[in-house]
Amino acid sequence: MSTEFRSNVAHALKQDAVQTHLRTVVDRLRAHRQGALSDDAAFEQLRNRCEAIRADAIRRLPDLLEQFESNAQRNGIQVHWAETTLQANQIVLGIMQQHRATFLVKGKSMVSEEMGVNAFLQSHGIDCLETDLGEFIVQLADEKPAHIIVPAIHKKRREIARLIHGHFPGLPYNEDIETLAQSVRHFMRDKFRAAPVGLTGVNFMVAETGTLCLVENEGNGRLCSTLPPVHIAVTGIEKVIARLDDLPPLLNLLTRSATGQPITAYVNMINSPRRPDDKDGPDEVHLILLDNGRSRIAGDPELLETLHCIRCGACINHCPVYRQIGGHAYGTVIPGPIGAILEPQKQGFNAAAGELPQASTLCGACAEVCPVRIPIPAIINRLRWESVRKNQQSQNSRPVVPGAGSGRKPLEALIWKIWAWCCTHPGIYNRLTKLATRLRNRLPADMGVWTAVRKAPKPAQATLHEHLRTMNIDHE
Amino acid sequence: MNNRVVSEKPQAVYFYGTCLIDLFYPQAGIGAIELLRREGVSVIYPQSQTCCGQPAWNSGYRDEALAVARRQLALFPRPIPLVIPSASCAGMMKMHYPALFRDQSDEATALNVAGRVYELTAFLVDVLDIRLTDLGDPVSVVVHTSCSARRELGVGDKLHTLLRQLHNVEILEPENSAECCGFGGTFAVKQPEISAAMALDKAATVRATGAQRLVSQDCGCLMNIGDVIEKQNQVMPRQHIAELLWERTKN
Amino acid sequence: MNDARKTILDRLRLAHCPDSTPVKCDDQNDPVDSVLGSDERIDCFINRMRAVRTEVHDASHDSWLDILHGVCQARSLNNLLVSPHTRWGAMIYAEIRRFPALKDYSQTIEDWKPELFTAVDAAVTGAYGGIAETGTVILWPDAHEPRAMSLVPPIHVVLLEKSRIYNSLTEAMRIQNWTLTGMPSNVILLSGPSKSADIEQTMTYGVHGPKELIVILM
Numbered sequence: 029m030s031t032e033f034r035s036n037v038a039h040a041l042k043q044d045a046v047q048t049h050l051r052t053v054v055d056r057l058r059a060h061r062q063g064a065l066s067d068d069a070a071f072e073q074l075r076n077r078c079e080a081i082r083a084d085a086i087r088r089l090p091d092l093l094e095q096f097e098s099n100a101q102r103n104g105i106q107v108h109w110a111e112t113t114l115q116a117n118q119i120v121l122g123i124m125q126q127h128r129a130t131f132l133v134k135g136k137s138m139v140s141e142e143m144g145v146n147a148f149l150q151s152h153g154i155d156c157l158e159t160d161l162g163e164f165i166v167q168l169a170d171e172k173p174a175h176i177i178v179p180a181i182h183k184k185r186r187e188i189a190r191l192i193h194g195h196f197p198g199l200p201y202n203e204d205i206e207t208l209a210q211s212v213r214h215f216m217r218d219k220f221r222a223a224p225v226g227l228t229g230v231n232f233m234v235a236e237t238g239t240l241c242l243v244e245n246e247g248n249g250r251l252c253s254t255l256p257p258v259h260i261a262v263t264g265i266e267k268v269i270a271r272l273d274d275l276p277p278l279l280n281l282l283t284r285s286a287t288g289q290p291i292t293a294y295v296n297m298i299n300s301p302r303r304p305d306d307k308d309g310p311d312e313v314h315l316i317l318l319d320n321g322r323s324r325i326a327g328d329p330e331l332l333e334t335l336h337c338i339r340c341g342a343c344i345n346h347c348p349v350y351r352q353i354g355g356h357a358y359g360t361v362i363p364g365p366i367g368a369i370l371e372p373q374k375q376g377f378n379a380a381a382g383e384l385p386q387a388s389t390l391c392g393a394c395a396e397v398c399p400v401r402i403p404i405p406a407i408i409n410r411l412r413w414e415s416v417r418k419n420q421q422s423q424n425s426r427p428v429v430p431g432a433g434s435g436r437k438p439l440e441a442l443i444w445k446i447w448a449w450c451c452t453h454p455g456i457y458n459r460l461t462k463l464a465t466r467l468r469n470r471l472p473a474d475m476g477v478w479t480a481v482r483k484a485p486k487p488a489q490a491t492l493h494e495h496l497r498t499m500n501i502d503h504e
Numbered sequence: 505m506n507n508r509v510v511s512e513k514p515q516a517v518y519f520y521g522t523c524l525i526d527l528f529y530p531q532a533g534i535g536a537i538e539l540l541r542r543e544g545v546s547v548i549y550p551q552s553q554t555c556c557g558q559p560a561w562n563s564g565y566r567d568e569a570l571a572v573a574r575r576q577l578a579l580f581p582r583p584i585p586l587v588i589p590s591a592s593c594a595g596m597m598k599m600h601y602p603a604l605f606r607d608q609s610d611e612a613t614a615l616n617v618a619g620r621v622y623e624l625t626a627f628l629v630d631v632l633d634i635r636l637t638d639l640g641d642p643v644s645v646v647v648h649t650s651c652s653a654r655r656e657l658g659v660g661d662k663l664h665t666l667l668r669q670l671h672n673v674e675i676l677e678p679e680n681s682a683e684c685c686g687f688g689g690t691f692a693v694k695q696p697e698i699s700a701a702m703a704l705d706k707a708a709t710v711r712a713t714g715a716q717r718l719v720s721q722d723c724g725c726l727m728n729i730g731d732v733i734e735k736q737n738q739v740m741p742r743q744h745i746a747e748l749l750w751e752r753t754k755n
Numbered sequence: 756m757n758d759a760r761k762t763i764l765d766r767l768r769l770a771h772c773p774d775s776t777p778v779k780c781d782d783q784n785d786p787v788d789s790v791l792g793s794d795e796r797i798d799c800f801i802n803r804m805r806a807v808r809t810e811v812h813d814a815s816h817d818s819w820l821d822i823l824h825g826v827c828q829a830r831s832l833n834n835l836l837v838s839p840h841t842r843w844g845a846m847i848y849a850e851i852r853r854f855p856a857l858k859d860y861s862q863t864i865e866d867w868k869p870e871l872f873t874a875v876d877a878a879v880t881g882a883y884g885g886i887a888e889t890g891t892v893i894l895w896p897d898a899h900e901p902r903a904m905s906l907v908p909p910i911h912v913v914l915l916e917k918s919r920i921y922n923s924l925t926e927a928m929r930i931q932n933w934t935l936t937g938m939p940s941n942v943i944l945l946s947g948p949s950k951s952a953d954i955e956q957t958m959t960y961g962v963h964g965p966k967e968l969i970v971i972l973m
Contacts, residue, residue, distance in 0.1 A: 037697050055680075056956045090767035109760035161962055162953030178953060185955050209951060209959045216963060221872050237934060247906060247949040247964025254902050254941070255864070265763065272934050276924040280889075287952070290803070291889040294964070295944035302940060305898040308864035309940050319763045327770035348684045352701045386695055389688025389702070390562060392655035406603075412564030435564075444560055448568035451523075452575045454552040461527050477696030481704055482731035485528060492521045492530035493551060501537065502516075502548045504579075 032380040033387065036357040049184050050354050057178070057345040060288030061397070075399055078281045081274045082336035082400045085266075089326055089335075092235040092268045093317070099238030100315060103300040108316045116318045117148040120227070120260055123314055124154055127258055129224040133216075135242070135249035136160035137229025138176050138339060139262045139318055141361045145227070156227070159216055159248040161209060168195050174355030176362060177286050177341040182354055216248070226252030226310070230263035231338075232278060233315075236271045240315065242296040243282065245289075250296050259310040261298070265317050266326075266335040278338060281399040285340035321374040328428040330410055334370050336400045343394035343404060349387050358384060365394035369407045376430030377415045383435075385411040416441070461491045513632060516546040517622075518579070518586040522593045523555040524723045525744070532723060532744030536589040536624050539750055543632045550579040558596040561604060563690045570604055573597075577613050586620045587627050589746050591653035592689075592722050594623040599656055623653065624746060625662035625721050638670035640752035646676045646715035646740075648706070648729060650722035651684050663721050663745055670752055678709035687728035699728075707732035711740065718742040791922060796887045797972070800920050803890025807947030808960060810969040819914065819973045820846065823879070824853050826912060826969055834858055836871075836878040836908060838899040843881055843914050860901050871903060877910035882970075884927045885920035886944070892970060893927060894943040902941050911965040913945070917972050 041047070065071050085092055097107045110116035120143075124132065132149070134140065134156050146156040146167075158167040162179035166172065168191045173179030180188065189203040192211055199211050228249050232241040240261055242249050253259045269278065283289045302309035326332045344350050344364030355363035360371040360381050368388060371381040385408045394404040414427060415435030427433070450457050464471070468487045475484055496503070517540060521533040537547050556576060560569035576597075580586050588594040598621040605614035628634045647663060654660035667675050686692070686702025707729050710718060718733070718740050720726050730742035743751075791799060801811045814822045827835060834856040838844040851857060858875065883895035892913050896902045905911050921927040924944070928934075933942075949964030960966060 034695070034697065037695070041697055041701050053956050060956075090764050093764065093767075109763055111759040111762055115759055159963065160953070161951045165953070178956065180953055181956075183954075188954055205954045205957050206959045208954060209962050213962055217872060220963075221868055237938065239938070245949070246951045246962040248962070250902075250906050250943070251963055254906060255868075265767075272928060273925065276928070279924070291891055291944070291946045293807070293945070293947045293950055295891075295946075297938065297942040297944075298940070299938045299942070300940045306896075306940055307860060307862065307898060307901040308903045309901075317763075319759070323763050323766040323770070326767055332770075348686065348702055349695075349698055351683075352698055352705075386691070387698070389651070389684045389686060389691045389699075391651035391684035391688070393651070393682070393684065396655050409562065409564075412562070413566050414564070416564040417566075441565070444563070444565040444568045448560065448565075448571050451554040451557070451572040454554055454575075457554045458551075461523075464527060477700055478692065479735075481700045481735060482728070483734040485727055485731060487527050488530050490530065492526040492533040495530050495534055496521075496537070496549050497551070499534070499537070502546065503551045504548045 031383055032359060033357070033383045036359055037353050040353040040357040045184070046182055046354065047352070050182055051351055053178070053181050054345055054351050057287065061285060061342060061345070062288070064284040064288035064290065074277055074281055075401060077277050078338075078399060079336070079401045081269060081278060082338070085269050085274075086326060086332055086335050088270070089265065089268065092270055093265060096233050096235040096238060096268050099235065100233075100240075101238075103238045105238065105240070105300060105313045105315055108314060109319075110316055111319045113143040113318065113320055116143050116262060116316050116320075117145055119314075119316050120145055120262070121149065121152055121154070123258065123260060124149065124225060127224055129154070129258070131155045131157070131223060132225040132227050132260075133157050133159050133219055133223040133252050133256065134163070135226070135228035135244065135252040136163050136179070137227070137262060138361060139229050139264055140227060141173060142320065143262065143318065145262070157219055157223075159219070159252060161212055161246060164212060165191060168192070172356065172361075174363070175341060175344060176339055182356070220251045220255050223252075223256045225258040225260060226256040227260045227262065228252050230261050230267055230315070231282070232275060233263065233268045234272050234275060235268055238299065239272070240298040241275060242298070243279065243292045243294070244296070245293045247294060250294055253296065253298060254309055257310055258312045258314070259298075259301075260314045260316065262316045262318060265319055265322050282338050282340050285342040285397065285399040324428060325373050331373060331407060331428055333402050334366075334373060334407060336402050337366055337370070338400060340399055342397040342399065346393040346397045348389065348391060348393065358387070360384070365404045365408075366402070369404055369411060372411055372415075373429050377434045378431035382415065382431060385415065458491070458493055461487075462494065465490055513543075514545060514584050516548060516582075516584050517627075518582075518584060519547045519549045520553055520556070520576075520586055520588045520593065520597075521549065522588065522590045522723070524727070525589060528727060529723045529744055529747075531747045532589055533746075535744065535748075535750035536587070536746035538754065539628065539634070539746060540587065543634060545632070553579055556593045556596045557604070558593060558600070559689055561596065561600060566604065570608070573601060573604055573614075574610065577610060577617055580617055580620070584620070585622050585627065585631070586617065587622050587624055589624040589744065590722050590724075591623045591650050591657050591659065592724055594621050595652040595656040597621045623657055623659050623662075623721065625653070625666060626657070626659040629662045629665050634666070636666065636669040636749060636753050638672045638752055639755075640670070640672055642672045642674070643717060644674040644676055644715045645717045645719045645748070646678055646710050646713040647681075648678070648685060648710065648718065648720040648725050649681065650720055650725050653721050654682065663719070666745065666749060667719070670749075673752070676713040676715045678706070678713055680709055685725045685728050687724045689724065692728065703728050703732045707736070711736075711738060715740065717748070719745055719748055721745050791887060793917075796920055796922060797917050799887040800885050800890060801972070803887065804947070804970055805890075807890055808950070808968075809890070809947050810967065812969070812971045814971050814973050816973050819971050820850060820853075822971050823847070823912065826971075827855050827877070830877070830910065832876040832910075834874070834876050836860060836875045836904060840899045841881055844879070844899070847879065860899075860904060864901070864903055871907050875908040877912060878904040878908040879912045879914065880904050882913045882915040882919070884931060885915050886922075886924050886927055887920055888923045889946055891924070891944050891946045894945055895939055896941055896943070897939060902943070905943060905945065906964055909961070909965055910967045910969065912969045912971065914971050914973065
């Protein structure tokens, strides 16, 4: 059965060079994280604490959002709420139009990707320039990010050199990474200087102080939020934390899990727009709080742990499936294990992303590295059930994800029924397994993709049940 | 992790063979039972056992999983350990039965059974403190630790503890050893392309060790990796750890 | 979008009504807090900062001006952006002839953006504190030392008193009482110069922010 996801996968697996490169980079990211975890016991303590911080924040989400809003507003930040990505885009557009702005500079933001703000504004004659090096490369290639932390993870330097050379034909072709980065720096400087509006994401919102916290290495996020007269920050409602004291452990865990750094070059804590005494900083700071399904997810005691995510990307880096297929095959803004649980919940099982819970061997590598211990395999299991569940009224829990049950295929359901019947009737089960052993040399050798790379599995000459009947074993 | 629940060596245990071993690797089950009996533990093998229900549970077919699992529960009434030569199936019973049976009338029975489940290698090491004498010829084995043993049950190291007692066995680790082999039960059916790519990678690292045999505590992984290696016309016999241990230590 | 606000909050409330007590955790202390002695703390700070490509000078109240002078000479700086209104700035301005042309950020950014972008070689600011655990300086921009000073010029020199180096960010926040005293519009934690590993996970420096970060301890 071919699906959008499976054809994406087939396409991705054919790209040998991309695959080899992807594995090299993913392995490097894993090594970086491993290098940052010198003290296991301390790290586990840190995880305990951060897990509790996120659980607490999501449990008290409405209260904390109101507390955050009132503190941020008191500081002069304009807070906007958007139920859908369309609403969020319209708010951005409104601000742009109010300032007669036709151009904005953008810092890296996954929520802005979720909104599709670039395309939306483009259709209204407004240009968005990605300023993060990786995002800029992806924008030049007219692609989507392949990773939430390393957007251009799939690109080799030669390809990047060609892209940059194509964009700045005046510059000599060069594959040196430093030269490439400096070319981009040079180009961007003028843009930062002239931009009327800067747009960024947010890593954490602190309810207690109304602070927006942004984490980055390049400085483009600071430039976007400092130089233009208007700063627009976009974020999901789940990014709130209760206290300023919650920030240090989360920062520590976030950067170490993501790239193995003890801290990023910049932690940018924005409290207000320019105050009367200030000589720089934006005159207006707008924060757009996007829901887009999050409040629905928060209504389910199992699924809400999805919202604990701090977007470090560790699960992506450690996922064997991601390592094979890369980010684009998922066809979603967020790839990897976290994407495989978050995107179907947002988009529903009828969407292409509805198949993503199948993109897992349940090997548990994601849960093992998740800094806030999101039980990703358990949520995958839950979503697989939601996708094929029936008799929705008879269950005491109502379906939370749109399209629940739509993944149920009659033939598959029938196979499981037959399987269950056999396994609940030992006599039948034993006769069937015995039959399989007797036909062991006559079973089909071609079993599709399985046998394209493997020999067909061959039953033993006799089952264990049979062997043990002849041994001196108590069969009770 | 020490998964020991019972305080002393039990006189008898239930043995759960698993459907995969029943049909494809009976020697693994026989080896495990022989090892247990040599340690003075009598083994009860309920003949009505079929499958733990994991394939349906992992596919979202909870009603079917529940029906099958319920049928197994009834087979283990006595308060003695239940030993399973597979971390995957042991993980299903130990870690997932509680969720599967939540709010069911037989939830208490399920919790009771789950609490008595041992993965074989963990049982041999933690409960029996087994001592082995290697009687075999020198051999090199490459070890694949299953994800269920490594991450779900935290007993991945038991395999090594056992193998290290065999002086003529050279233990080799494949590169990237913690990576999943790509079997994933129904995953191999639902996403066969990704599964195949992962299996090829795993087989390549396993082959690169140059080992004479492939050993694991889980037959699902053995089948997946071993069948790739066979397809490549390479000779590297695969063995469940129980079969290897029994073969090399029996008189 | 008041409707959206109400809808979102109502939906969350509906889901959350029964249980909104805070989640407790036993590990309340910052577990990686290692409380170091003063010398160890400074050593740790210096090592961590150097590990992220920061030039650190272990100077004193007597020698820091000489060090700064040396930094300017080594780079043949033509000018230096520094405020005359801070304690350290006043001391630099007092020896104005030793240094390259001194500039003050005396007007709002709009009034001199082109110059700031193209004609400032380096900026000197004070620091509000330092963090040993991560190798970080805390910047607390104000009217005299605005945000762009640590962001736009290619070289940034930070003056930091050793007595203001804390073990951890948590400790700095608590001792300096950030929540009660109130923070400026923008607080910056700075750990090294601008960098990126976006191309093949290979680190390169000076991508958008300053290319060099120099810390002079006193």
